[in-house]
Amino acid sequence: xxxxxxxQSVTPAADLRGALKTAPKTHFAHLSHNELPEFIEKLExxxxxxxxxxxxKLLLLTFVRTGELRGARWAEIDLARKEWRIPxxxxxxxxxxIVPLSKQAIMVLETLQxxxxxxxxxxxxxxSPRQCISNNTMLYALYTMxxxxxxxxxxxxxxASTILNEHGFPRDVIERQLAHQERNRxxxxxxxxxxxxxxxxxxxxxxxxxxxxxxxxxxxISMKRAAR
Numbered sequence: 001x002x003x004x005x006x007x008q009s010v011t012p013a014a015d016l017r018g019a020l021k022t023a024p025k026t027h028f029a030h031l032s033h034n035e036l037p038e039f040i041e042k043l044e045x046x047x048x049x050x051x052x053x054x055x056x057k058l059l060l061l062t063f064v065r066t067g068e069l070r071g072a073r074w075a076e077i078d079l080a081r082k083e084w085r086i087p088x089x090x091x092x093x094x095x096x097x098i099v100p101l102s103k104q105a106i107m108v109l110e111t112l113q114x115x116x117x118x119x120x121x122x123x124x125x126x127x128s129p130r131q132c133i134s135n136n137t138m139l140y141a142l143y144t145m146x147x148x149x150x151x152x153x154x155x156x157x158x159x160a161s162t163i164l165n166e167h168g169f170p171r172d173v174i175e176r177q178l179a180h181q182e183r184n185r186x187x188x189x190x191x192x193x194x195x196x197x198x199x200x201x202x203x204x205x206x207x208x209x210x211x212x213x214x215x216x217x218x219x220x221i222s223m224k225r226a227a228r
Contacts, residue, residue, distance in 0.1 A: 030155030031147075033163055037213045042145045044214055051115060052141045054108050055123050055133065059153065061105040061207055063160040063178065065092060066153045070132045072122040074113075079106055082200075097179045100200040102207025163209070164202065173198045 031039055043060075046053045059069045068086055077084045084099040091097050101109070109122070116124055121132045138153045151159070157178060164174050173195045 029149060029151050030158035031151045033166070036159065039147065040210065040214045046141060046145060048141055048144060051123060052137055054112055056138050056141060058105060058108045060156050061102060061108065061210060062099050063157045064099060066135065070123060073120055074117065074122060077109060079109060082106060091179060093179060098194065098196065100196070100203045102204045104207035104211050160206065164206065169202050170198065173202055177202065
């Protein structure tokens with residue numbers, strides 16, 4: 001082994017510098033603004049499980065994370081206050097999260113209540129009602145609808161974020177609704193605002209936006225009810 005110059009130490013990792021690169025951030029496949037109407041039309045006509053169709057629809061209306069939706073409990077939802085309060089232990093960032101419920105989201109929950117209101121979970125497993133539906137339940141429905149490789153369930157969050165940003169909603173309000181952690185630690189230490197009034201307004205706008213993206217008879221009836 002060749003000798004090193006005096007005072008130079010051996011650093012095994014030195015030979016690896018430049019050889020290892022940080023993996024690029026993965027972006028979930030998601031729908032564009034123009035692809036959304038087709039998706040909603042196919043969702044409304046999905047002939048599989050009604051519970052699964054309603055699960056995807058509620059996720060689209062609330063854009064929570066998949067695990068947060070699957071584990072939803074009736075005890076977390078207050079239809080009178082139009083709020084869904086997810087406890088910290090079920091959130092990725094371990095901080096409680098409030099989801100303002102649009103008229104359209106409440107309609108979905110009212111239908112689910114008739115189906116599963118006697119259960120703990122909003123979306124109980126058909127095989128094991130004391131547990132929630134599996135990770136793959138909604139994903140398989142997307143495949144059946146013809147959207148494999150076009151979007152993921154998580155990708156619906158990106159679709160909502162993109163469209164809301166394009167329509168001029170404040171970034172802070174959108175990020176708070178997505179329950180993203182503030183990357184700037186100094187700012188996070190001082191900004192404890194929930195932006196709740198603005199988020200309520202944004203979520204109702206989003207509910208009307210989604211309702212307006214289909215012309216199916218089912219949704220026309222839903223829009224009339226939501227406008228009451």
